Amino acid sequence: xxxxxxxxxxPTGGSNGLVATPCVAYLQHVGRTALxxxxxxxxxxxxxxxxxxxxxxxxxxxxxxxxxxxxxRTIVGPxxxxxxxxxxxxxxxxxxxxxxxxxxxxxxxxxxxRYLTSxxxxxxxxxxxxxxxxxxxxxxxxxxxxxxxx
Amino acid sequence: MRRLAYTPGIIVFVxxxxxxxxxxxxxPFAMQxxxxxxxxxxxxxxxxxxxxxxxxxxxxxxxxxxQGWQSHFPxxxxxLGSFTNTGQSQPDPAAVHFGRNNNFAADQISLFLxxxxxxxxxxxxxxxxxxxxxxxxxxxxxxxxxxPLDLGDTDLRLGLSVNNxxxxxxxxxxxxxxxxxxxxxxxxxxxxxxxxxxxxLIGNSIGTTVYGWYDRSLYLEAGLYNxxxxxxxxxxxxxxxxxxxANPAPYVRVAYEWNWSGQSAHVGGLFLHSNFxxxxxxxxxxxxxxxxxxxxxxxxxxxxxxxxxxxxxxTDAILVHEDQNLRGTFGMGGAARTGHxxxxxxxxxxxxxxxxxxxxxxxxxxxxxxxxxxxxxAPVTGSANGKPNSNAFIVEADWIPFxxxxxxxxxxxxxxxxxxxxxxTRFNGGTRNYDGFGRNAGGxxxxxxxAWLIF
Numbered sequence: 223x224x225x226x227x228x229x230x231x232x233p234t235g236g237s238n239g240l241v242a243t244p245c246v247a248y249l250q251h252v253g254r255t256a257l258x259x260x261x262x263x264x265x266x267x268x269x270x271x272x273x274x275x276x277x278x279x280x281x282x283x284x285x286x287x288x289x290x291x292x293x294x295r296t297i298v299g300p301x302x303x304x305x306x307x308x309x310x311x312x313x314x315x316x317x318x319x320x321x322x323x324x325x326x327x328x329x330x331x332x333x334x335x336r337y338l339t340s341x342x343x344x345x346x347x348x349x350x351x352x353x354x355x356x357x358x359x360x361x362x363x364x365x366x367x368x369x370x371x372x
Numbered sequence: 373m374r375r376l377a378y379t380p381g382i383i384v385f386v387x388x389x390x391x392x393x394x395x396x397x398x399x400p401f402a403m404q405x406x407x408x409x410x411x412x413x414x415x416x417x418x419x420x421x422x423x424x425x426x427x428x429x430x431x432x433x434x435x436x437x438x439q440g441w442q443s444h445f446p447x448x449x450x451x452l453g454s455f456t457n458t459g460q461s462q463p464d465p466a467a468v469h470f471g472r473n474n475n476f477a478a479d480q481i482s483l484f485l486x487x488x489x490x491x492x493x494x495x496x497x498x499x500x501x502x503x504x505x506x507x508x509x510x511x512x513x514x515x516x517x518x519x520p521l522d523l524g525d526t527d528l529r530l531g532l533s534v535n536n537x538x539x540x541x542x543x544x545x546x547x548x549x550x551x552x553x554x555x556x557x558x559x560x561x562x563x564x565x566x567x568x569x570x571x572x573l574i575g576n577s578i579g580t581t582v583y584g585w586y587d588r589s590l591y592l593e594a595g596l597y598n599x600x601x602x603x604x605x606x607x608x609x610x611x612x613x614x615x616x617x618a619n620p621a622p623y624v625r626v627a628y629e630w631n632w633s634g635q636s637a638h639v640g641g642l643f644l645h646s647n648f649x650x651x652x653x654x655x656x657x658x659x660x661x662x663x664x665x666x667x668x669x670x671x672x673x674x675x676x677x678x679x680x681x682x683x684x685x686x687t688d689a690i691l692v693h694e695d696q697n698l699r700g701t702f703g704m705g706g707a708a709r710t711g712h713x714x715x716x717x718x719x720x721x722x723x724x725x726x727x728x729x730x731x732x733x734x735x736x737x738x739x740x741x742x743x744x745x746x747x748x749x750a751p752v753t754g755s756a757n758g759k760p761n762s763n764a765f766i767v768e769a770d771w772i773p774f775x776x777x778x779x780x781x782x783x784x785x786x787x788x789x790x791x792x793x794x795x796x797t798r799f800n801g802g803t804r805n806y807d808g809f810g811r812n813a814g815g816x817x818x819x820x821x822x823a824w825l826i827f
Contacts, residue, residue: 282520288427298424298427317678318680320680349680351408352437353405353407353437
């Protein structure tokens with residue numbers, strides 16, 4: 223899947239051949255500012271339009287069989303409430319695999335995107351047997367939904 | 373007198389059918405979900421369901437995740453072969469073409485059709501050829517329609533199941549269709565008296581139930597069952613148990629479950645009531661003397677420690693009380709009185725190491741009101757003192773070399789090798805000369821070695 227960094231790298235494009243008029247300079251300034259905002263906002267999220275509502279549907283059909291969106295609620299896996307930004311293996315009382323506990327990951331959007339693509343490859347030995355979401359758009363949407371769980 | 377001679381045979385036949393045909397993990401589900409059998413089954417083979425397995429079943433077998441054509445391939449096959457030894461040889465051959473003891477058998481060859489149809493529909497159908505009697509029958513069948521309802525912070529899963537027996541559709545491991553022992557010899561003798569829930573309507577009836585699963589905790593289900601007509605019985609290789617239903621038999625199931633870190637528990641209750649025209653043959657019944665009615669009340673519970681799946685411990689139990697009004701059987705001279713009760717308690721404790729090595733202990737205790745006619749003396753299957761009381765201890769050791777995520781040819785090749793021993797301390801009311809013809813309860817102690825292959 224195309225990563226965010228690659229996607230946003232393209233429009234920056236280096237020199238565009240324009241003469242640096244004030245207007246152009248202003249536009250360049252605005253562009254840089256906007257770009258900075260995009261980089262800050264999407265330093266990790268996948269490069270797809272994110273639809274949290276659609277992500278909720280993905281969550282319900284693919285994730286909720288094992289994970290709750292409610293705080294502190296364990297079903298098969300740990301609650302995903304507040305998962306974005308959380309360190310791996312850190313929900314108190316949950317029986318993690320050694321692999322997950324020792325992975326040293328932080329579940330930022332970028333890491334979540336990689337993990338959700340193929341959990342077993344990112345954390346070999348994880349107890350999460352889910353084979354992964356192979357549709358980048360679904361991943362982007364579900365991560366958008368997870369980001370709202372705070 | 374024909375009725376007297378026939379009844380025990382029917383009951384034993386039904387019990388044999390019940391005990392021998394529990395379906396297990398099937399590769400199509402693994403391919404459909406993209407997950408190994410261990411995700412949904414204890415011991416990699418089942419049929420014990422993990423919390424994820426329960427959710428998959430309640431969700432109508434619709435969960436996806438697999439890729440490629442394999443994820444849409446709905447067929448699987450099963451072979452069960454065994455060796456049976458009983459403490460004492462039976463007076464007659466255990467079955468046609470078999471000896472009185474020490475029998476090797478190809479117990480079952482099954483074909484499964486299983487999988488998701490749409491986001492809202494899925495099913496499981498098992499057809500089984502019996503190598504014991506050479507018959508083919510429609511085995512466990514469960515077809516579902518389900519949909520989730522979003523209730524904000526939580527959800528409600530609603531569903532409808534069309535299935536062929538009470539508890540076939542049940543998601544918990546403490547009800548009869550799925551309780552230990554998961555495989556038993558069809559060439560030995562089992563206690564005559566069994567409550568209706570234990571299988572009197574399994575395989576020979578069709579039921580429609582509706583269910584709701586609220587917040588992944590509260591499970592409610594209700595439905596009605598009717599036995600097949602004679603033609604359908606014959607076509608599906610089944611036979612009447614206690615008889616043909618005189619009217620639809622109501623079934624109610626309530627359960628509540630908890631899941632927390634690597635552990636799961638549930639408690640529940642079941643109700644089943646049925647009025648029968650008593651069976652007088654495999655495909656015939658006679659209600660001219662009145663109906664037999666059975667009302668079963670059961671409570672059940674279970675607990676699983678899954679941890680990180682290195683060490684897994686499970687325990688399940690069910691206690692059934694049955695009220696019987698045998699007016700029809702009494703009218704035909706098959707019972708000394710109409711009012712009876714029957715109770716049964718079953719429990720099991722299993723331990724699995726790395727989903728590969730398993731040890732399970734089980735107990736089955738049955739007791740009820742005596743009746744010298746209903747439980748009359750007869751060689752092997754009868755009772756000398758007219759009591760239904762039996763007590764059995766079961767121990768089983770399992771080795772599952774194939775069936776795990778990293779197994780050879782996973783998930784298409786699944787093999788379980790088991791050694792099971794059943795010890796009877798009481799059988800059909802007695803310990804020594806329990807049948808009135810000199811047979812002891814220990815004579816029915818059974819060693820059952822089996823090889824179970826699903827591919």
